[in-house]
Amino acid sequence: MKYLFSLIILIFSSVQLFAQQPNDCVNAIVICGNSSFSSNASGAGVQEVSGCASEEHNSIWIRVDIVQNGTLGFDLIPDNTDISVDYDFWIYGPNEDCSSLTSPIRCSTTNPIAAGQTNNHTGMGSVSSEAFEGPGADGDSYVEWINVLSGESYYIVVDRPVGNGGFELNWTGSAAQGTGAFPEPPTANMIQDLEECSDTGSAQFNLGNLRSSINSDLSNNEVDFYETLANATDNLNALPNNYTSTQSVKTIYAKVTSNSTQCTNVTEFNLIINQIDNIQIEASENPICAPRDVEIQFSGSANAIVEYAIDGGSTQQIQLNNSGIAIFDLFVDEEVTISVSNTYVENPDGSIQCSAAQNESLTILVEGISVGENLIDFYTCDGDQDGKAIFDLTENDSIALANVSGGYQTSYHFTQAQAENGINAITTPANFENTQNFPQEIWVRVEDEVFTNCYAVSSFELDAYTDAPPSFEVERSSLNFDEEHVITITNVSGIGMYEFSIGDGNWQLIDDANPSISFTVEGGGQFTVTGRHTEGCGMSFQTVTFIDYPKYFTPNQDGINDYWNIVGFQQNNRNAEILIFDRFGKLLKSIAPNSRGWDGTYHGKSMPSNDYWFLVKYVETLPDGTTINKSFKSNFSLIR
Template sequence: MCPFFGIAQQPNDCVNAIVICGNGSFSSNASGAGVQEVSGCSSEEHNSIWIRVDIVQSGTLGFDLIPENTDLSVDYDFWVYGPNEDCSSLTTPIRCSTTNPIAAGQTNNHTGIGDAAMETFEGPGEDGDSYVEWMNVLDGESYYIVIDRPVGNGGFEINWTGTVSEGTGAFPEPPVANLIADIEECSDTGSANFNLGNLRSSINPDLSENVVNFYETLANATDNLNPLADTYTSSQTIKTIYAKVTSNLTQCTNVTEFNLIINQIENVSIAVSENPICAPKEVEVLFSGSENAIVEYQINGGSTQEIQLDAAGSAEVDQFINSTTDITVINTYVEDIDGSIICSASQNESISVTIAGISVGDNLIDFYECDGNKDGKVVYHLTSNDSIALSNVGSGYQVNYYTSQDEAEHRNNPIITPASFENTTSLPQEIWVRVEDASFTDCYAISSFQLDAYTDAPPSFEVKRSNLNFEEQHSITISNVTGIGTYEFSINGEDWKQPDETNTLTLTVEGGGQFVVTGRHTEGCGSSFKTTTFIDYPRFFTPNQDGIHDTWNIKGFQQQNADAKILIFTRFGKLLKSLSPSSRGWDGSYHGKQMPSNDYWFLVEYVEQLPDGTTINKSFKSNFTLKR
């Protein structure tokens, strides 16, 4: 039993029927019908394939046609013409089946020619069981078979049956189509040209009896569509090509495939771990390019050396540099698994490693710290200068600190604990930094910075009230803090806090009165202060003797401003009452007479006293409401 595989294809007709050879397997583009050529079984072509079988062994011949889509609505029909008919004068088919699987109540949608069937024609619709009687064929005969799919979609498989399929098979053997190795070419552009014409004799050695053509797809090879020219340009890393061998004698075909492979050769780049260097030493040389490529390079124009890049396209080598050194890539290539070069490209990338002196980084920090106890001794974090000192050099360098230039020059007595160094002389003191190669300590540079201290650095700052008065809770915002060092702030000497990253701090106070904002250095190097006053008072009062809001007075002045003078007026300026913050307040009367509901004005005259004893005379005027 030999299988034959078919899928929807470009329409073909009897004159260009596909010749079945050997096992008959093929793939196709197929869709639609060509010229209407069939007759019999009350149907016509819809989506048809014409095939031709040439018999080379006598016996019985049949087949099972099995759709790849098992849905019963997928309906295949067929017609058989022969033996030895001419396409230009086809007669009546000798076998045909156009039975519909659903209409006939079948359990599957198979059809074909078999030994159990008795009729030679069946269909359409419910007529038949989709199988007709198989054929007795003779060596040398040829038959045309039309396979059509009037309903549904999908390809099919044919299994050949009968005695002719036994032994050497019913159909002539296809010509030889040898497997060949993949073809590889080099490219530094992403595309390459391949000579397909040179491959014909390798695919079939008898070109006098056979023809070899090349195609981009297996379907094109089956249908003889768009054969390729002998020179083919590809821009794909791997492109599969199909070679079809056709026998001039039998028209039998055979297909083999191979790949066109483009090996991309990238330009190689060179980098070094350090350049320039200031003393002879080893540096790492990094090569980057195509994965697994072999790089040929020279040092100062000397003998050619090789290094292979890894799967990531990189490789490193250590090179000792004792003078200006030129490293040049001259070529790169790729080998196959047998060690043969399959791709190479000339290169001209170079780098020059030089020897030059180093320098200490610019803008070293001069330390100016707080001497809180004024004893002349301060601890400094010298290592804050490490990264600055190393900013002009690469990796592999180190920093040390010294108390004199001579010690720094000769590497004598480095400071052991630079992260917590206490000055060793009266301030200011000069400290020397030495930057040196950790492996070649003769490669160095020195510089210096100053240590100093202060004993009094009060902050300068601004105070802004969130609102003037009238609230139970107020906020005070401290901003524009300037000075030397780190500062903290408090209201009335309690709950010290530092400003945030925006140099701002907001503190909350309860009630009215005078508040002192104090700022001080966190290490005890001076403080300063500012004052602000909130006058809180009821916006209305109801003197109806119910015990609630029966009198009016300002709030928060009882302690710090007990001597403040409060004057109450009508809106026309008539003085009604004079009282103190510590008194019971105004009861809403004037000389024993109750004043009417209305707005009344008040004036507060008070003295603001600063922490240093200074006093400032101030006043505040506003209004409130009396309700009856």
């Protein structure tokens, strides 16, 4: 199919924009006026062209009706100057019938790159003598212009086989001089925008009354209205005489069509809805707890005049600024209500352009304030147990101020009386050391920064602990007989910060960024996990046992590694069976888990340095507490 995304016709000083639906010869666009033509075609419909060894790819059909004798040519100039962008064209006529097209009288399908051209322009002109050229390298992209007579009509097919972008046609030749080669389009007068007032966001406009203003000769021309330029070009979805708009500014396209030549002309205008917004009333503070000036703000349509009253009194006026805002101060010493009854916008001459009744009101209350709930009761570590600790009382600031708006402040005091009288405030609340034995009660006062007689008080406690060991869980990545075992500490709970260690190893901190930590241990036996408070407020322990075996032993009676045995067996494995073999499978020794182990002899004779094998049969306890019978076989080294 053929698509024309933009079509621009320049008639003297006017500019008209069109968008074209798929067209073939029977739907060719009629060119009117001594004008330029621009297009961006995409797609091809019925293949109707012949000649110059090409076909339609991205094409558009144009019809010209001649009204002046002479020569007629054109320059086709692509919008995209890339020389790879290639345009072709065919000319049919004069007076061809779309249903029985013959051969074109002119065509050019020359490729500008193949022909060695310096640009990608094409067209018809006086310097060329051939009527046909192309395809590929054949030709110079221009053919001879045609001689036309008044009353003739011609079809021009423009196609873009390579590249993208639109093009412009500029008419040349003697027929295009003076009044031009084509019929003049009908008049489409520019008219003023239509404006209506609305407080709902929609308004109705009478388009039918505009026809005679757009074109005065309605006996020979038709005027129709469209929401889009594409619809105007394609005669789709013409609007009714009475049209309802819901947009603040809506562009309407008026299309004038000549009944005799079918030439068209388009003008545009805007439908403008002057919106009167409902007035919104805000107070800088509400409620208040002491007499003071309160800032009142009206917001609505820009430059609107607002009529309001205070407690049902006389009507007053205030004008909103260009941003739709007006502010004034009102002294309030008791409950007061501000009510808006009407708002309107004036024309420059002072007449009312739009107005709308209003029913908005705001009541400012006078009532006491309160301190925010759930103040923090501080509970910290007294690691050296001297009965002293440092507290940041200001952590309660935001909580204490939660029930009031801006313009209030806090202070902290030792007694309720001091807080209520606003005296003896604690001077360093962010770094306060308790002044009496725990627990100590502290009072907070919330007061207006200006009207300090507007206040409220509440209290919280300071306390400390000296023993807060962590509660934690231990997970094992493996159970038994691994070279390395990973112990993971998780689910730590308690008060404050904690760190953990295994045996005499390094301490690792657990916090929000590291909610769990892991340690790697080697060998078997029992390992002790210690958790302690970072400020010295208690520690707790858990043990983890792994069943494992030494990889070697040295029975040289030096007191070090003189015996070999399985390590890590607990009470439930006191009857485990451990058998030791030489490399030929000969049983050398059977030992018990609770014995010192094998001393490296067989019947009193020292066995030589070598690898020896063992088999152990034991009970393994799983993480869920259940037990299973297992056996394990491996080897170890005797070194002398």
